[in-house]
Amino acid sequence: MKIICWNVNSIKQRISHLEQLIKDEKPDLILLQELKCEEDKFPYLEFEGLGYNYVISGQKTFNGVAIFSKYPIEESIKTLPSYGLDDNDEQARYVEILVTAENQVWRIISVYVPNGQEVGSDKFQYKMKYYQRLEQHLNELQSYGENLVIAGDFNVANEDIDIYDPKKLGESICCSAFEKKALRSFMSVGLFDSFRIHKPDTANFSWWDYRGGAYDHNKGLRIDYIFANSKAMNMLRETDILEKYRSLEKPSDHAPIMAKFKTA
Protein backbone atom coordinates (compact mmCIF):
# COMPACT_ATOMS: atom_id res chain seq x y z
CA MET A 1 0.00 0.00 0.00
CA LYS A 2 1.67 3.14 -1.23
CA ILE A 3 0.62 6.44 0.32
CA ILE A 4 1.51 9.81 -1.19
CA CYS A 5 0.89 12.99 0.80
CA TRP A 6 1.22 16.45 -0.74
CA ASN A 7 0.44 20.06 0.06
CA VAL A 8 -0.33 21.19 -3.50
CA ASN A 9 -0.86 24.92 -2.77
CA SER A 10 -3.92 25.20 -5.06
CA ILE A 11 -5.23 22.07 -6.78
CA LYS A 12 -6.18 24.02 -9.91
CA GLN A 13 -2.57 25.23 -10.35
CA ARG A 14 -1.15 21.76 -9.79
CA ILE A 15 -3.26 19.52 -12.04
CA SER A 16 -0.46 18.58 -14.47
CA HIS A 17 2.03 17.91 -11.65
CA LEU A 18 -0.48 15.71 -9.84
CA GLU A 19 -1.23 13.83 -13.06
CA GLN A 20 2.51 13.19 -13.48
CA LEU A 21 2.82 12.09 -9.85
CA ILE A 22 -0.04 9.60 -10.23
CA LYS A 23 1.44 8.24 -13.46
CA ASP A 24 4.95 7.89 -12.02
CA GLU A 25 4.14 6.64 -8.52
CA LYS A 26 0.81 4.81 -8.91
CA PRO A 27 -0.15 5.45 -5.28
CA ASP A 28 -3.00 3.54 -3.65
CA LEU A 29 -3.84 6.55 -1.46
CA ILE A 30 -3.24 10.25 -2.15
CA LEU A 31 -3.61 12.71 0.71
CA LEU A 32 -3.77 16.35 -0.36
CA GLN A 33 -3.67 19.65 1.50
CA GLU A 34 -4.22 23.30 0.57
CA LEU A 35 -6.64 22.71 -2.29
CA LYS A 36 -7.78 26.37 -2.11
CA CYS A 37 -10.94 25.21 -3.82
CA GLU A 38 -14.59 24.53 -3.04
CA GLU A 39 -15.86 20.96 -3.36
CA ASP A 40 -18.10 21.70 -6.35
CA LYS A 41 -15.25 23.50 -8.12
CA PHE A 42 -12.78 20.64 -7.69
CA PRO A 43 -11.33 19.49 -11.08
CA TYR A 44 -12.88 16.01 -10.82
CA LEU A 45 -12.86 15.42 -14.57
CA GLU A 46 -9.07 15.61 -14.77
CA PHE A 47 -8.73 12.60 -12.46
CA GLU A 48 -11.61 10.51 -13.79
CA GLY A 49 -10.93 7.02 -15.04
CA LEU A 50 -7.85 6.53 -12.85
CA GLY A 51 -9.69 4.27 -10.40
CA TYR A 52 -9.83 6.54 -7.37
CA ASN A 53 -12.65 7.15 -4.91
CA TYR A 54 -12.66 10.63 -3.35
CA VAL A 55 -13.42 12.47 -0.18
CA ILE A 56 -12.95 16.22 -0.43
CA SER A 57 -13.37 18.90 2.21
CA GLY A 58 -13.02 22.23 0.50
CA GLN A 59 -13.62 25.93 1.00
CA LYS A 60 -13.15 29.08 -1.01
CA THR A 61 -9.62 30.63 -1.18
CA PHE A 62 -8.00 28.86 1.78
CA ASN A 63 -7.25 25.41 3.17
CA GLY A 64 -9.03 22.38 1.73
CA VAL A 65 -7.98 18.71 2.07
CA ALA A 66 -8.73 15.51 0.17
CA ILE A 67 -8.09 11.80 0.03
CA PHE A 68 -8.05 9.75 -3.18
CA SER A 69 -8.35 6.03 -2.48
CA LYS A 70 -8.11 2.99 -4.74
CA TYR A 71 -9.93 1.10 -2.01
CA PRO A 72 -13.67 1.65 -1.45
CA ILE A 73 -14.24 4.33 1.19
CA GLU A 74 -16.34 2.72 3.91
CA GLU A 75 -16.65 5.73 6.21
CA SER A 76 -15.62 9.37 5.99
CA ILE A 77 -15.50 12.26 8.46
CA LYS A 78 -14.78 15.88 7.51
CA THR A 79 -14.46 17.54 10.89
CA LEU A 80 -11.97 17.26 13.71
CA PRO A 81 -13.93 17.28 17.00
CA SER A 82 -13.69 20.56 18.92
CA TYR A 83 -13.51 19.21 22.51
CA GLY A 84 -14.73 22.66 23.54
CA LEU A 85 -11.53 24.31 22.28
CA ASP A 86 -12.80 25.83 19.00
CA ASP A 87 -16.53 25.27 18.69
CA ASN A 88 -16.92 27.65 15.75
CA ASP A 89 -14.02 26.27 13.69
CA GLU A 90 -15.23 25.96 10.10
CA GLN A 91 -11.87 25.74 8.34
CA ALA A 92 -11.53 22.78 5.96
CA ARG A 93 -8.40 21.15 7.35
CA TYR A 94 -9.32 17.57 8.16
CA VAL A 95 -10.63 14.47 6.43
CA GLU A 96 -10.64 10.92 7.82
CA ILE A 97 -11.60 7.71 6.02
CA LEU A 98 -11.86 4.00 6.72
CA VAL A 99 -10.76 1.46 4.11
CA THR A 100 -10.05 -2.27 3.97
CA ALA A 101 -6.85 -3.44 2.27
CA GLU A 102 -5.94 -7.15 2.17
CA ASN A 103 -8.52 -7.88 4.88
CA GLN A 104 -7.03 -5.27 7.22
CA VAL A 105 -8.83 -2.17 8.39
CA TRP A 106 -6.95 1.12 7.91
CA ARG A 107 -8.01 4.51 9.23
CA ILE A 108 -6.39 7.19 7.07
CA ILE A 109 -6.35 10.94 7.80
CA SER A 110 -5.29 13.94 5.71
CA VAL A 111 -4.69 17.07 7.79
CA TYR A 112 -3.55 20.65 7.21
CA VAL A 113 -2.46 22.02 10.59
CA PRO A 114 -2.72 25.83 10.88
CA ASN A 115 0.50 27.71 10.12
CA GLY A 116 0.17 30.05 13.09
CA GLN A 117 1.78 33.02 11.32
CA GLU A 118 3.72 34.35 14.32
CA VAL A 119 4.47 32.90 17.76
CA GLY A 120 1.99 34.40 20.25
CA SER A 121 -0.51 35.69 17.67
CA ASP A 122 -4.22 34.79 17.59
CA LYS A 123 -3.49 32.42 14.73
CA PHE A 124 -0.78 30.82 16.86
CA GLN A 125 -3.28 30.16 19.66
CA TYR A 126 -5.56 28.53 17.10
CA LYS A 127 -2.63 26.32 16.04
CA MET A 128 -1.90 25.27 19.63
CA LYS A 129 -5.56 24.43 20.23
CA TYR A 130 -5.63 22.50 16.98
CA TYR A 131 -2.78 20.31 18.27
CA GLN A 132 -4.68 19.68 21.51
CA ARG A 133 -7.73 18.62 19.50
CA LEU A 134 -5.65 16.35 17.26
CA GLU A 135 -4.04 14.73 20.28
CA GLN A 136 -7.36 14.04 21.98
CA HIS A 137 -8.95 12.68 18.83
CA LEU A 138 -6.00 10.49 17.84
CA ASN A 139 -5.84 9.16 21.39
CA GLU A 140 -9.45 8.03 20.98
CA LEU A 141 -8.78 6.47 17.58
CA GLN A 142 -5.84 4.52 19.01
CA SER A 143 -8.24 2.57 21.23
CA TYR A 144 -9.94 1.10 18.14
CA GLY A 145 -6.97 -1.19 17.45
CA GLU A 146 -6.95 -0.46 13.70
CA ASN A 147 -4.03 0.38 11.47
CA LEU A 148 -3.80 4.15 11.74
CA VAL A 149 -2.08 6.68 9.47
CA ILE A 150 -2.32 10.46 9.79
CA ALA A 151 -0.39 12.52 7.26
CA GLY A 152 -0.23 16.07 6.05
CA ASP A 153 1.32 19.48 6.56
CA PHE A 154 1.94 19.78 10.32
CA ASN A 155 3.71 23.16 10.11
CA VAL A 156 6.32 22.15 12.71
CA ALA A 157 9.89 20.94 12.16
CA ASN A 158 10.42 18.30 14.84
CA GLU A 159 14.21 18.35 15.26
CA ASP A 160 17.26 20.41 14.29
CA ILE A 161 17.97 17.99 11.46
CA ASP A 162 14.63 19.06 9.97
CA ILE A 163 15.68 22.75 9.83
CA TYR A 164 18.22 24.19 7.38
CA ASP A 165 19.65 26.61 9.95
CA PRO A 166 18.24 25.91 13.42
CA LYS A 167 20.38 28.57 15.09
CA LYS A 168 19.23 31.29 12.73
CA LEU A 169 15.55 30.33 12.78
CA GLY A 170 15.58 29.99 16.58
CA GLU A 171 12.09 30.41 17.98
CA SER A 172 10.47 31.49 14.72
CA ILE A 173 7.22 30.02 13.43
CA CYS A 174 7.26 26.24 12.72
CA CYS A 175 10.49 25.93 14.77
CA SER A 176 9.61 27.20 18.27
CA ALA A 177 9.83 25.10 21.42
CA PHE A 178 6.06 25.57 21.94
CA GLU A 179 5.34 23.99 18.59
CA LYS A 180 7.84 21.14 18.98
CA LYS A 181 6.31 20.36 22.36
CA ALA A 182 2.81 20.32 20.83
CA LEU A 183 3.92 18.03 17.99
CA ARG A 184 5.73 15.62 20.32
CA SER A 185 2.79 15.54 22.72
CA PHE A 186 0.54 14.66 19.78
CA MET A 187 3.00 11.90 18.76
CA SER A 188 3.04 10.56 22.32
CA VAL A 189 -0.39 8.95 21.83
CA GLY A 190 1.60 6.32 19.92
CA LEU A 191 2.38 7.76 16.50
CA PHE A 192 5.71 7.38 14.71
CA ASP A 193 7.33 9.62 12.10
CA SER A 194 7.71 7.08 9.29
CA PHE A 195 10.43 9.01 7.43
CA ARG A 196 12.57 9.53 10.55
CA ILE A 197 12.20 5.91 11.73
CA HIS A 198 13.13 4.63 8.29
CA LYS A 199 15.92 7.19 7.69
CA PRO A 200 17.27 8.23 11.12
CA ASP A 201 20.12 10.43 9.87
CA THR A 202 18.81 11.81 6.57
CA ALA A 203 18.48 15.60 6.36
CA ASN A 204 15.75 16.13 3.75
CA PHE A 205 13.22 18.92 3.68
CA SER A 206 9.63 18.89 2.46
CA TRP A 207 9.01 22.66 2.14
CA TRP A 208 11.01 25.56 0.76
CA ASP A 209 9.74 29.16 0.78
CA TYR A 210 9.00 30.66 -2.62
CA ARG A 211 10.86 33.77 -1.51
CA GLY A 212 14.55 34.51 -1.79
CA GLY A 213 15.45 31.51 -3.94
CA ALA A 214 15.10 29.28 -0.89
CA TYR A 215 14.92 26.08 -2.92
CA ASP A 216 18.06 26.89 -4.92
CA HIS A 217 19.93 27.35 -1.65
CA ASN A 218 18.21 24.35 -0.02
CA LYS A 219 16.88 26.57 2.75
CA GLY A 220 14.00 24.33 3.74
CA LEU A 221 12.14 22.65 6.57
CA ARG A 222 10.68 19.17 7.00
CA ILE A 223 7.15 19.97 8.14
CA ASP A 224 5.17 17.33 6.21
CA TYR A 225 4.85 13.92 7.83
CA ILE A 226 3.29 10.50 7.45
CA PHE A 227 2.65 9.31 11.01
CA ALA A 228 1.59 5.73 11.72
CA ASN A 229 0.74 3.76 14.87
CA SER A 230 2.87 0.77 15.90
CA LYS A 231 0.52 -1.71 14.26
CA ALA A 232 0.97 0.00 10.89
CA MET A 233 4.67 0.75 11.46
CA ASN A 234 5.37 -2.99 11.65
CA MET A 235 4.43 -3.06 7.97
CA LEU A 236 6.49 -0.01 6.88
CA ARG A 237 8.82 -0.85 3.98
CA GLU A 238 9.87 2.41 2.35
CA THR A 239 9.73 6.19 2.71
CA ASP A 240 10.81 9.09 0.53
CA ILE A 241 10.48 12.80 -0.15
CA LEU A 242 9.86 13.31 -3.86
CA GLU A 243 11.92 16.44 -4.17
CA LYS A 244 11.91 16.59 -7.96
CA TYR A 245 8.34 17.94 -7.92
CA ARG A 246 9.65 21.05 -6.13
CA SER A 247 12.05 21.68 -9.05
CA LEU A 248 9.41 21.63 -11.82
CA GLU A 249 8.08 24.79 -13.49
CA LYS A 250 5.51 26.58 -11.31
CA PRO A 251 5.84 24.11 -8.42
CA SER A 252 4.04 23.85 -5.12
CA ASP A 253 6.23 25.13 -2.29
CA HIS A 254 5.98 21.61 -0.79
CA ALA A 255 7.36 18.33 -2.14
CA PRO A 256 5.20 15.18 -2.04
CA ILE A 257 6.15 12.63 0.61
CA MET A 258 5.72 8.86 0.39
CA ALA A 259 5.39 5.81 2.64
CA LYS A 260 4.90 2.23 1.55
CA PHE A 261 3.42 -0.48 3.76
CA LYS A 262 3.40 -4.20 3.13
CA THR A 263 -0.23 -5.23 3.54
CA ALA A 264 -0.19 -8.92 2.63
Place this chain on the structure above:
DNA sequence: ATGGTTGCTCGGCAA
Protein backbone atom coordinates in the same frame (compact mmCIF):
# COMPACT_ATOMS: atom_id res chain seq x y z
C1' DA B 1 18.04 41.90 3.72
C1' DT B 2 11.55 42.99 8.79
C1' DG B 3 12.71 41.55 2.47
C1' DG B 4 11.39 38.28 -0.56
C1' DT B 5 7.26 35.06 -3.98
C1' DT B 6 3.03 32.70 -5.10
C1' DG B 7 -2.09 32.09 -5.01
C1' DC B 8 -6.62 33.87 -4.65
C1' DT B 9 -8.94 37.62 -6.30
C1' DC B 10 -8.62 42.06 -8.06
C1' DG B 11 -6.62 45.03 -2.55
C1' DG B 12 -4.66 42.74 0.60
C1' DC B 13 -4.25 38.63 3.15
C1' DA B 14 -2.11 34.02 3.95
C1' DA B 15 1.77 31.29 3.73
